[in-house]
Amino acid sequence: MDALKRRLQAARRKQGINQLDFARKIEIPPSTYQNYEGGSNNIPHTVIISIVAALNLDIKWLFYGEIEEKEVKKEKDISFKTYKDGDDSVIKIVVAG
Numbered sequence: 001m002d003a004l005k006r007r008l009q010a011a012r013r014k015q016g017i018n019q020l021d022f023a024r025k026i027e028i029p030p031s032t033y034q035n036y037e038g039g040s041n042n043i044p045h046t047v048i049i050s051i052v053a054a055l056n057l058d059i060k061w062l063f064y065g066e067i068e069e070k071e072v073k074k075e076k077d078i079s080f081k082t083y084k085d086g087d088d089s090v091i092k093i094v095v096a097g
Contacts, residue, residue, distance in 0.1 A: 002039060007062055009037050011055045026050040 012022050023033035028047060035041040043051075052059050 003065060004043075004063055005037055005039055007065060008051065011057055011062075012037075015055060022054070026054050 012019070017025070019034055019037065020030045023030040026033070026047065027050070032041065036043045036047070048059070048062070051057070052062060
């Protein structure tokens with residue numbers, strides 16, 4: 001997850017948006033967003049979807065970075081698991097192989 005948070009921070013900065021303004025843009029408390037980038041909170045899948053839309057990101061890039069299509073070409077190689085973390089649903093992506 002650390003790499004995801006580094007990519008998230010880099011994408012936000014590339015667009016010239018500070019954490020406070022971005023948190024407002026995706027309608028979450030600034031302290032919550034800071035915790036997401038800082039690594040102290042898991043990011044709920046609903047927030048990930050908002051982030052991807054707000055920054056116009058490729059979700060595969062956000063999770064995996066620069067990868068070749070052949071590395072993740074079989075659907076069965078990736079599984080998504082949703083679990084509860086307090087009141088939030090969190091998505092966990094597992095890549096086999």
